[in-house]
Amino acid sequence: MNHLRDWQKDSLWALLALLLLLALPLTSPSRVVVDFIIRLCAMGLLATSLNMLVGYGGMVSFGHAMFFGSGAYVFALMLQKASVSVPVALLTAMLACALLAAVIGAICVRLKGIYFSFLTLAFQMLLHSIIITWTSMTGGDQGLTGGIPRPVFWGIDLSQTQHMYVFCCVLAVGGLLAMRLLMQSPFGYTLRMLRDNEDRAAYLGVHVWRVRLYAFVLAGVFAGLGGVVMSLFVSGAFPDFSYWTMSGEAVFMIMMGGIHVFIGPLVGAGLLQIFNDTVTRFTPYHGLALGVVILLFTLGFQRGVTDVFRLFRKSSAAAGKESL
Amino acid sequence: MELTALLECLGSVSCIVTQSSTGLIIGALLFLVAAGLTLIFGVLGVINFAHGSFYMLGAYIALTAYRLTDSYALAALAAGVGVGVFAWLFERFFMRRVYQSDVLLQLLVCYAFILILDDVVKIVWGAEFQSMGMPPAFQMPPLFIGGGVVPVFYVYLMSAAGLIAFLLWFTLTRTRIGKIIRAAAQNPSMTSALGLNTRLIYALVFSFGGLLAGLAGGLAAPVRSMSPGMGFSILIESFIVTVIGGMGSVSGALLGAILIGLIRSFGSIGFPLFVEGLMFLSMVLILVFRPSGIMGKAQS
Amino acid sequence: MLRIENLNKSFGGVHAIENLSIDFAPGTLSAVIGPNGAGKTTFFNLISGGLQPDSGNILLAGENMVGLSRNAIVHKGIGRAFQVAKLFKSLTVEESLRAALQSALGRAAQMHGNFPLMATRDRAHEVMSQLGLQHKADTVSGNLSHGDQKLLDMALALVLRPKVLLLDEPVAGMGPDERTQMMDTVQQLWRQGGLTIVLIEHDMELVFRVAQRIHVLSYGKLLAQGTAEEIRHHPKVIEAYLGKAVEHTHE
Numbered sequence: 001m002n003h004l005r006d007w008q009k010d011s012l013w014a015l016l017a018l019l020l021l022l023a024l025p026l027t028s029p030s031r032v033v034v035d036f037i038i039r040l041c042a043m044g045l046l047a048t049s050l051n052m053l054v055g056y057g058g059m060v061s062f063g064h065a066m067f068f069g070s071g072a073y074v075f076a077l078m079l080q081k082a083s084v085s086v087p088v089a090l091l092t093a094m095l096a097c098a099l100l101a102a103v104i105g106a107i108c109v110r111l112k113g114i115y116f117s118f119l120t121l122a123f124q125m126l127l128h129s130i131i132i133t134w135t136s137m138t139g140g141d142q143g144l145t146g147g148i149p150r151p152v153f154w155g156i157d158l159s160q161t162q163h164m165y166v167f168c169c170v171l172a173v174g175g176l177l178a179m180r181l182l183m184q185s186p187f188g189y190t191l192r193m194l195r196d197n198e199d200r201a202a203y204l205g206v207h208v209w210r211v212r213l214y215a216f217v218l219a220g221v222f223a224g225l226g227g228v229v230m231s232l233f234v235s236g237a238f239p240d241f242s243y244w245t246m247s248g249e250a251v252f253m254i255m256m257g258g259i260h261v262f263i264g265p266l267v268g269a270g271l272l273q274i275f276n277d278t279v280t281r282f283t284p285y286h287g288l289a290l291g292v293v294i295l296l297f298t299l300g301f302q303r304g305v306t307d308v309f310r311l312f313r314k315s316s317a318a319a320g321k322e323s324l
Numbered sequence: 325m326e327l328t329a330l331l332e333c334l335g336s337v338s339c340i341v342t343q344s345s346t347g348l349i350i351g352a353l354l355f356l357v358a359a360g361l362t363l364i365f366g367v368l369g370v371i372n373f374a375h376g377s378f379y380m381l382g383a384y385i386a387l388t389a390y391r392l393t394d395s396y397a398l399a400a401l402a403a404g405v406g407v408g409v410f411a412w413l414f415e416r417f418f419m420r421r422v423y424q425s426d427v428l429l430q431l432l433v434c435y436a437f438i439l440i441l442d443d444v445v446k447i448v449w450g451a452e453f454q455s456m457g458m459p460p461a462f463q464m465p466p467l468f469i470g471g472g473v474v475p476v477f478y479v480y481l482m483s484a485a486g487l488i489a490f491l492l493w494f495t496l497t498r499t500r501i502g503k504i505i506r507a508a509a510q511n512p513s514m515t516s517a518l519g520l521n522t523r524l525i526y527a528l529v530f531s532f533g534g535l536l537a538g539l540a541g542g543l544a545a546p547v548r549s550m551s552p553g554m555g556f557s558i559l560i561e562s563f564i565v566t567v568i569g570g571m572g573s574v575s576g577a578l579l580g581a582i583l584i585g586l587i588r589s590f591g592s593i594g595f596p597l598f599v600e601g602l603m604f605l606s607m608v609l610i611l612v613f614r615p616s617g618i619m620g621k622a623q624s
Numbered sequence: 625m626l627r628i629e630n631l632n633k634s635f636g637g638v639h640a641i642e643n644l645s646i647d648f649a650p651g652t653l654s655a656v657i658g659p660n661g662a663g664k665t666t667f668f669n670l671i672s673g674g675l676q677p678d679s680g681n682i683l684l685a686g687e688n689m690v691g692l693s694r695n696a697i698v699h700k701g702i703g704r705a706f707q708v709a710k711l712f713k714s715l716t717v718e719e720s721l722r723a724a725l726q727s728a729l730g731r732a733a734q735m736h737g738n739f740p741l742m743a744t745r746d747r748a749h750e751v752m753s754q755l756g757l758q759h760k761a762d763t764v765s766g767n768l769s770h771g772d773q774k775l776l777d778m779a780l781a782l783v784l785r786p787k788v789l790l791l792d793e794p795v796a797g798m799g800p801d802e803r804t805q806m807m808d809t810v811q812q813l814w815r816q817g818g819l820t821i822v823l824i825e826h827d828m829e830l831v832f833r834v835a836q837r838i839h840v841l842s843y844g845k846l847l848a849q850g851t852a853e854e855i856r857h858h859p860k861v862i863e864a865y866l867g868k869a870v871e872h873t874h875e
Contacts, residue, residue, distance in 0.1 A: 006738045060428060107612055114371065114427060115615045118567055122607040125560065129601030182735055189715070189723045189739040190732040196712035203672065203710070204780065205698040205727045214733060244556075248435055255432055285447065291439035298432045299421055 007181055014177040021169045025162075034165050036277070038233050040270055041172035045226030046246075047253040047265035048179055049219045054251075055259035056183055057215045058195030059109075062117045062247055063124025066104075067097045067220040069242025071227025073131065073138060076237040079148045086153045093228050094221050101220025102213070109212040121244065128242045143238035148231065158232065168229050175225045180262055182218060191215050256297055258306030267306055330594030341472025343589045349478050349547070351585025352485035356540035357558055358565040358577040359492060360533030366572030367509040367529045370423060373434030374414070376559025377441045378534045382407045382541025383550045384449055387456050389542075396459035396546070403542025404535045411534020415527055438555065445552040456545040481543060488536070489578055496574065505529060509572065564607045570617025579618055625650035625820045626671070626702075626788050631680035633670060633844075640666045641677070642844040648788070653814045653821045655831045658841035659864055664824045665707065667841065668790050672704040673697040684788065699728070703786030707793040707824075709777035713766035717757055717776055720765055721748040721783050728784045751783045754816075755809060771802045775809070782813070789813075791823040795830065803827065807834055832856060840864065 053059040074096040078089035108119045150158035193201040257268020279286045333339035382403035390399035462477040496502040508515045508525045569576025591599045626648040633641040640663045669675040673694040682689040725744035752758040795803040832852040840847040842864045
């Protein structure tokens with residue numbers, strides 16, 4: 001494997017993951033697995049795109065869900081109202097997110113630290129208010145209901161579960177691979193430079209604002225892709241997709257999974273989903289349970305699952321020790 | 325948008341009076357909450373995302389206290405003190421451990437508490453909307469000022485808030501403890517080098533901030549219904565207020581609170597569905613053009 | 625090579641730099657010294673673009689740098705090392721240098737291909753050898769010893785092939801042996817040619833030993849300039865330091 005370039009290795013891993021995912025529903029006839037994976041695809045995209053900003057760029061966005069929501073709404077609206085094909089709707093959604101991120105990013109990225117965080121939160125809630133108010137277009141606080149048309153394209157019929165599953169997996173794996181390649185590219189390392197020492201990067205000739213903006217736009221596009229998957233899953237779009245709780249969950253996913261490893265956020269998303277699904281079965285007080293778990297992680301471990309694994313690997317301590 | 329309705333109101337004295345009094349009430353309550361938030365930020369440098377939950381707790385404590393004692397004054401007092409104590413414990417056992425950490429970790433600790441407290445409230449008091457109802461002492465016909473309607477309770481609430489604001493100002497600027505607190509905000513290491521117990525100061529400020537929020541919750545109980553999760557909207561609004569007024573500035577919090585209160589009350593006439601949006605728009609504008617807020621000092 | 629003309633900078637009412645004019649000839653190794661608060665670091669900040677002067681000119685090979693942003697000035701050829709090393713703590717030594725280089729190549733925002741770029745390898749290795757960091761290439765910057773961190777800080781300034789290298793207290797925080805080593809490295813660099821070096825230093829012994837020309841600042845003004853011998857016996861300079869013992873170690 002060693003004579004392969006990094007990006008080739010990453011692509012192979014992605015292919016492997018995709019094959020595994022496609023094989024998974026064959027192990028169990030129940031819809032539980034399929035539903036879980038599709039939701040994980042959406043949230044995995046959201047969490048990983050947020051980590052491009054937080055973990056790789058040092059930009060803590062509190063409002064990242066605004067792109068998740070935008071992606072979902074634009075996609076669903078294009079299908080419902082403009083009767084376009086799925087690929088066109090998908091591209092339009094991603095383009096819309098890119099534009100939105102470019103405009104909002106141009107304003108936010110100039111600020112530092114907590115002011116950046118607050119401004120992203122403010123924009124997100126502003127968007128949420130617009131979604132709620134513009135009832136004629138968005139269905140207001142009911143969301144876009146009535147299902148979304150799924151015209152067949154390229155022989156793919158998204159109203160069939162299998163097709164839908166494969167499509168979502170391909171989108172998610174493709175999106176994650178793209179993000180991985182971006183983070184391993186020269187751009188990704190310039191972003192890391194900005195995270196570690198923005199001042200020095202400027203003294204080395206880096207256009208700080210510009211690079212940050214690019215990262216913000218890219219993160220927005222991939223979050224939007226996650227929104228598209230979610231929209232397919234719920235057959236519509238809801239204001240909650242752009243609410244602070246969605247952003248908060250995404251933050252928790254990356255904290256829980258680990259911000260220093262690329263798949264950390266995905267791991268966190270998976271764990272959180274497993275936790276949510278399990279706990280809601282036993283008690284209506286899932287907030288209480290989740291809150292306690294978060295406290296355990298933040299005060300106890302103070303780092304994410306994959307971060308802990310990384311430390312164990314480095315310090316050649318007892319192998320095979322569970323991190324949880 | 326109902327711009328004509330708004331313009332009509334602005335042309336009528338009675339409407340201005342009614343809406344202003346509503347706005348000032350919202351502002352008064354917001355000020356109490358935001359003052360605590362901004363003090364905690366100013367002195368400890370942390371953002372207490374759980375502050376809205378403090379407000380919620382205060383409301384529920386007041387509810388129970390009122391049901392037990394039939395005294396509104398005691399209920400409000402219990403709310404303040406109860407939440408103050410809770411805040412003390414929260415700071416001592418949880419917040420203190422993440423002062424040096426990333427803001428993300430602080431956010432998560434508070435988020436965890438929001439989740440836990442929301443469910444605790446659900447368990448103890450139930451998930452439905454509850455209300456205290458207007459205490460008999462205030463069940464009297466409203467005042468008519470300039471043709472506008474001003475409930476007596478509003479006047480009381482505004483005076484209470486005003487009194488607290490004055491006491492706060494006086495303590496911070498004229499007393500020794502106030503000077504110590506301000507010194508700790510400016511330069512914590514120097515303050516501790518001078519032999520002052522910064523830990524104690526932090527605990528005091530945090531619990532006092534909580535007390536203010538809890539007090540606000542209790543004071544507001546007669547005119548606000550309560551439900552688990554009510555903390556969030558007040559949290560967001562008090563954020564907006566602290567950002568507009570300037571993080572760390574109590575006078576800024578007062579200005580910001582009045583501004584937001586008025587935007588809310590007049591805004592709900594002109595832009596009924598978009599009132600929230602208006603507030604977030606104000607936050608965006610301030611952050612873009614004057615990030616340190618109206619009264620804030622520039623962050624380094 | 626670097627000519628400062630009538631430079632002025634005030635903060636509030638305080639003149640940090642007042643009517644300063646200095647000429648740094650190409651290929652020289654000069655030192656800027658002065659008591660604490662004399663404005664030395666402000667001076668460097670002005671040259672490297674961290675601050676904009678109120679008035680005056682900063683001419684690099686005849687071209688005025690005033691008004692240009694930090695990153696533009698870097699591309700023109702001014703490199704800067706810092707009193708407290710500014711490093712990319714999570715990147716290794718080699719990664720840091722190669723990341724810095726890709727910026728010089730204009731490929732900082734390149735989104736295809738893998739980091740590190742082949743084009744950045746040779747220069748990064750060259751600089752690591754020059755400064756003796758080649759064996760630490762894979763060490764994470766945050767884990768380096770203090771001395772090595774200062775070396776990496778210098779390497780980051782060097783790697784872009786500057787015409788002028790500004791070194792802000794290169795031996796700060798080092799013990800006597802490390803200091804000698806560092807100064808030898810600086811001299812070696814200078815002897816290899818092609819570089820105009822200006823350093824700020826408090827360690828007088830080192831300064832007198834190494835610098836061709838010394839410029840003394842006091843309260844933002846140029847007090848004196850000349851060779852080590854001239855400065856050592858300059859009455860105004862001695863007075864400026866107010867009879868303080870010559871500092872051997874820097875706290």
